[in-house]
Amino acid sequence: MGSRALLLVKGVSSSPVPKNQLFCNFNCKSNFPRPNNNWVRTNCSTTQSSGPSLEPPDLPRLAQTARISLTPHEVEEFAPKIGLVIDWFGQLQDVDLQSVEPSIRADTEGDSFRADIPETFENREAMIAAVPNYEEPYIKVPKVLNKE
Amino acid sequence: MISTLQPPRSLSHFRSNPTLLLRYTSLKPLSSLSSQPVTHSTITDQSQSPNPPSHSQILSTRHSLLSRHLTATQLAESFLTRLRLNEPHLRSFLHVSDSVLAQARELDEKIQRNEELGPLAGVLVAIKDNICTAEMPSTAGSRVLEGYTPPYDATAVRKIKKLGGIVVGKTNLDEFGMGSTTEASAYQVTANPWDISRVPGGSSGGSAAAVSARQCMVSLGSDTGGSVRQPASFCGVVGLKPTYGRVSRFGLMAYASSLDVIGCFGTSVADAGILLHAISGHDRLDATSSKREVPDFSAQFVSMNLLESKPLKGLRIGLIRETLDDGVDTGVISAVRTAALHLEELGCCVTEVSLPSFSLGLPAYYILASSESSSNLSRYDGVRYGNQVAADELNSQYMDSRAKGFGSEVKRRILTGTYALSAGYYDAYYKRAQQVRTVIQKSFKTALDEHDILISPAAPSAAYKIGEKKNDPLAMYAGDIMTVNVNLAGLPALVLPCGFVDGGPAGLPVGLQMIGAAFDEGKLLKVAHIFERTLQNCRFVPPLIADEVA
Numbered sequence: 001m002g003s004r005a006l007l008l009v010k011g012v013s014s015s016p017v018p019k020n021q022l023f024c025n026f027n028c029k030s031n032f033p034r035p036n037n038n039w040v041r042t043n044c045s046t047t048q049s050s051g052p053s054l055e056p057p058d059l060p061r062l063a064q065t066a067r068i069s070l071t072p073h074e075v076e077e078f079a080p081k082i083g084l085v086i087d088w089f090g091q092l093q094d095v096d097l098q099s100v101e102p103s104i105r106a107d108t109e110g111d112s113f114r115a116d117i118p119e120t121f122e123n124r125e126a127m128i129a130a131v132p133n134y135e136e137p138y139i140k141v142p143k144v145l146n147k148e
Numbered sequence: 149m150i151s152t153l154q155p156p157r158s159l160s161h162f163r164s165n166p167t168l169l170l171r172y173t174s175l176k177p178l179s180s181l182s183s184q185p186v187t188h189s190t191i192t193d194q195s196q197s198p199n200p201p202s203h204s205q206i207l208s209t210r211h212s213l214l215s216r217h218l219t220a221t222q223l224a225e226s227f228l229t230r231l232r233l234n235e236p237h238l239r240s241f242l243h244v245s246d247s248v249l250a251q252a253r254e255l256d257e258k259i260q261r262n263e264e265l266g267p268l269a270g271v272l273v274a275i276k277d278n279i280c281t282a283e284m285p286s287t288a289g290s291r292v293l294e295g296y297t298p299p300y301d302a303t304a305v306r307k308i309k310k311l312g313g314i315v316v317g318k319t320n321l322d323e324f325g326m327g328s329t330t331e332a333s334a335y336q337v338t339a340n341p342w343d344i345s346r347v348p349g350g351s352s353g354g355s356a357a358a359v360s361a362r363q364c365m366v367s368l369g370s371d372t373g374g375s376v377r378q379p380a381s382f383c384g385v386v387g388l389k390p391t392y393g394r395v396s397r398f399g400l401m402a403y404a405s406s407l408d409v410i411g412c413f414g415t416s417v418a419d420a421g422i423l424l425h426a427i428s429g430h431d432r433l434d435a436t437s438s439k440r441e442v443p444d445f446s447a448q449f450v451s452m453n454l455l456e457s458k459p460l461k462g463l464r465i466g467l468i469r470e471t472l473d474d475g476v477d478t479g480v481i482s483a484v485r486t487a488a489l490h491l492e493e494l495g496c497c498v499t500e501v502s503l504p505s506f507s508l509g510l511p512a513y514y515i516l517a518s519s520e521s522s523s524n525l526s527r528y529d530g531v532r533y534g535n536q537v538a539a540d541e542l543n544s545q546y547m548d549s550r551a552k553g554f555g556s557e558v559k560r561r562i563l564t565g566t567y568a569l570s571a572g573y574y575d576a577y578y579k580r581a582q583q584v585r586t587v588i589q590k591s592f593k594t595a596l597d598e599h600d601i602l603i604s605p606a607a608p609s610a611a612y613k614i615g616e617k618k619n620d621p622l623a624m625y626a627g628d629i630m631t632v633n634v635n636l637a638g639l640p641a642l643v644l645p646c647g648f649v650d651g652g653p654a655g656l657p658v659g660l661q662m663i664g665a666a667f668d669e670g671k672l673l674k675v676a677h678i679f680e681r682t683l684q685n686c687r688f689v690p691p692l693i694a695d696e697v698a
Binding site for chain 1: 282296297298299300391392393405406407430432435436437439508511512514515518522526529530531532533534535536539540541542543544545546547548550551554556559560562563564566567568570573576577579580581582583584585586587589621622625636637638639666
């Protein structure tokens with residue numbers, strides 16, 4: 001099911017198809033239970049309620065932000081895959097969520113923070129033993145350059 | 149004491165049956181390929197027993213030890229034998245403990261001294277490798293943590309040990325839990341015991357395969373979007389995802405903190421329930437853990453002798469309509485419909501229920517999970533633990549350590565999450581996904597106001613071939629449609645095998661998912677236990693070990 005859907009998406013992935021159309025392909029051709037029309041505006045035009053226009057992912061910049069070096073091969077391999085996933089995320093833009101409160105997680109009566117008092121972790125030696133580069137009493141790192 | 153089906157009878161039974169004892173004394177050395185490992189099902193002589201063999205390995209272990217019919221060492225040896233025998237085919241373990249036998253011997257000495265035994269005494273437990281263990285490596289299936297041994301036990305592990313459980317080893321997983329097949333482990337691919345050319349599911353594939361192949365009695369997994377329930381379905385075992393907050397997450401390596409829970413695998417509903425009881429409860433080290441009292445789940449396991457003809461009379465069950473649509477394999481749909489009929493025969497009133505927002509859960513889930521992972525996994529920078537790549541400047545050290553340490557799927561999810569959380573995009577992605585979470589929570593609440601439990605398949609298909617979806621991220625994600633909504637709503641859900649579809653040498657198991665209201669694990673366990681005990685003509689022992697577990 002999913003694989004069928006993806007084949008279709010793959011067929012158009014490299015062409016400059018507007019992203020909502022791409023999403024429609026995925027969603028409509030996959031035989032998945034589709035959202036009720038109460039939730040999805042049936043036209044696939046962009047209906048962003050607010051905020052700046054969403055730029056497609058700029059992989060080298062994201063990699064820099066996430067502190068992950070990517071090889072040129074990885075950039076080539078990841079870009080279409082990440083692009084597909086983000087296009088697919090785009091379907092939520094078309095859902096009417098006005099006046100719905102966001103939930104940060106399930107409400108399960110947690111939030112029982114302990115008192116903000118430092119506590120000593122008893123197995124300190126084992127923790128320090130795990131540090132790759134340690135010189136009592138410091139964790140050693142290479143020089144910190146300021147690019148500016 | 150817990151009232152269950154078999155133990156009292158089987159106990160008195162093997163007291164009076166010397167041939168069975170003989171079987172153990174003739175146990176061959178570990179290295180022998182022809183050795184016949186001890187299992188609880190071989191303990192019960194089926195020809196003389198009207199009921200299926202003792203179904204709870206935890207309770208059987210207790211009875212065997214207390215009645216002195218087996219020593220903990222014998223039990224441990226027999227499981228280790230089978231573990232080693234099957235491991236070359238399955239590769240479910242990343243690490244096997246070298247102190248299992250020593251712990252078993254220690255326990256035997258305690259028994260000899262008539263000391264009190266913990267409820268999990270002698271129970272052999274495997275732990276998913278993203279759950280911290282102080283004396284064993286914990287890598288989360290990632291190169292970035294290769295060789296890393298944490299300085300503490302996760303709370304769930306600490307509780308298991310305290311109650312007498314013996315940790316057998318650490319099981320394979322998709323790196324940091326990111327995947328649905330266990331193929332995304334940096335170390336090895338685990339095979340499905342029902343057909344070793346197929347995936348065991350994921351991300352807790354090692355824990356599911358190990359229990360299915362009786363390499364251990366029970367195991368812990370983690371479930372962020374279905375990572376306990378889908379592999380349970382693929383491997384034909386019981387998988388239990390508790391309510392968010394029921395079990396402490398302390399020591400579980402965070403993937404998506406608003407969704408992550410630790411869950412349980414067993415070969416029976418009773419074992420999953422007993423293990424859940426052992427690890428549940430408030431923990432001051434996890435601010436989201438609930439202070440709710442943990443009920444005695446085992447009180448739900450009614451003895452079969454006491455069952456009336458309609459033991460679930462009046463129970464309202466909702467079959468989620470959206471989970472039986474065209475995209476789901478016909479064999480799976482028919483197995484689940486048959487399961488619904490079985491529930492009706494037990495007295496339940498089964499009706500279809502619609503969750504209109506169901507399909508929105510999948511993209512919302514992946515936005516939340518990748519966003520939270522991009523933040524949570526920023527800790528793996530090679531400075532305080534894990535693999536460090538030498539560099540002459542700090543930023544390069546971060547970037548190269550992470551580049552070398554993370555696998556492709558993890559990198560992609562971090563990058564995707566970094567994008568979704570970029571300045572100005574929060575409202576469009578993360579916030580919207582959180583709003584969808586509210587919608588989904590409400591629709592579950594409405595459905596669960598009208599029904600006691602909801603049922604659905606655990607996955608749209610049975611186990612598929614290794615490599616089949618490896619390069620199709622969206623195809624892989626699509627397989628999570630049955631499970632992710634439950635995590636968004638934080639609800640408890642239990643998956644148990646309910647039938648088979650064609651495939652492999654002996655058919656492939658299909659799992660039924662039961663979803664309950666928050667903190668209502670007791671009801672799920674009760675219904676699932678009765679379902680399991682009354683299911684006819686199904687025996688979920690994989691062909692790989694069918695000869696041993698006769």
